[in-house]
Amino acid sequence: MTENGGSIARSASPARTFNVDLNASGQVHTGVQAWFKILHDNYFPLDVKIGRDFRSGLLTRVDIGNIRACTLKTDPMLTERRASRAMPDGRDFYVVEIPREASVRVAQRGREAIVRPGGFTVVNGAEGYTFETAQHNEVRTLRIPCRSLRARLPSLDDWVATTCDSSQPLVALFLDFAASYGQHGPALLPAHHERLEQQLLDLLAMALLGADDISSETSVRSAHRQRALRAIEQHFCDPALDPSGIARAVGVSERYLQKIFSERQETISATIRERRILEAKRLLANRAQLRLSVTQIAYAVGFSDPAWFSRVFRQATGVSPARYEGDTP
Known part of the structure; x- marks a missing residue:
């Protein structure tokens, strides 16, 4: 494994390159483990599987503010992220996948997308997925x-493992x-980095919204x-959160807001409950490190x-909270 580049700064960093070449090293096992470590260190813990055709991989990385931009050149491989490895302290990430030479397969939340060059998809690194x-x-x-993306698009998980194609102008603009x-980002003054990041996130949100089929909703309802x-x-x-409170926060009647959710076969109560269960799963998967009991987690996610x-929780997952150890892809 080789690495070129300098130290990481919080606001930006120069490009860094990591690579393995099994043909050059002659030590297949060592080289494969080095490639696994490269992916682990630059993304997050992943289970990686490679076939007989894997001989080399190269990753170039640039950190600009809170966003890490990578170019990955790799022989055939399969990576899986397990939800049980989600970070306990808010350091979870979404990853935008943009294939350049060939199609990739991405699966998450029961959906599967074949993403061709000229398109992109998003995966939630806090949950299990396959690439x-x-x-x-x-x-x-x-x-x-x-947190950065959810602040703009709270329903972002509606779009994970779906394909956005550059035939749509907003997608092409984002790409x-x-x-x-x-x-060009690292060459800009540090004062420009945050603004650049915000523009990227805005364009990504617009691309996802533009790619969504919202024919059943007016723009106002959306x-x-x-x-x-x-x-x-x-x-x-907040255990006191209920549909009426949500409607007041939005500034519409509860009946009208329920109708908007029903157009997607959803209810406000179920959406609140699903969000609480998702957070409970994250905490339960890490409760050994967090030193939290099931009762403490129940209160922490809004159950009184x-x-x-x-x-x-048992109805949603099929197991009790005490037996839950994390989802698998």
Whole structure:
């Protein structure tokens, strides 16, 4: 394994390159382990599987503010992220996957996308997912803190493992900006980095929204739903949160807001409950490190009755909170 470049600064860093070449090293096992470590260190813990055709991999990385832009050149491989490895301290990330040479397969939340060059998809690194390239490929990625994207798009998980194609103008605009982001970003003054980051996130949100089929909703209803999801994201840990409170936060009647959610076969109560269960799963998967009991976790995610939390959790996952160890892809 070789590494070139300088030290990492919080606001920006020069490009750094990491690579393995099994043909040159002659030590296949050592080289493969080195490649696994490169992916682990530059993204997050992943289970990596490679086939007989894997001979080399190269990763170039640039950190600009909170966003890490990477270009990955790799022989065929399969990577899997397990939810049990999600970070306990808010350091989870979304990853934008942009294939350049060949299609990739991405699966998450029961969905599977085949993403071709000229498109992109997003995965939530806090949950289990699968990424596979069946042939040599170049893939550009953007690793973005979950909190940064959810602040703009609380319902972002509606789009994970779906394909956004550059035939749509907003997607093409985002891809063009992303391509130059890693190239020119480090050369800008540090004072410009935050503004550049905000523009990238805005374009990504616009690309995702533009790619979504919202024919059943007017733009006004879509905006109301987004505000409701943002309110849920901000307050789901409050046990007093209920549909009427969400409607008041949005500034519409509860009946009207329920109708907006029903158009997607959703309810406000179920959405609040699902968000609480998702957070409970994250905490339970890390409760040994966090030193939290099941009862403490129930209260932490907004359940006022631990017994009711256990029943709801079992209904959602098929296991009790005490036996939960994390999802697998």
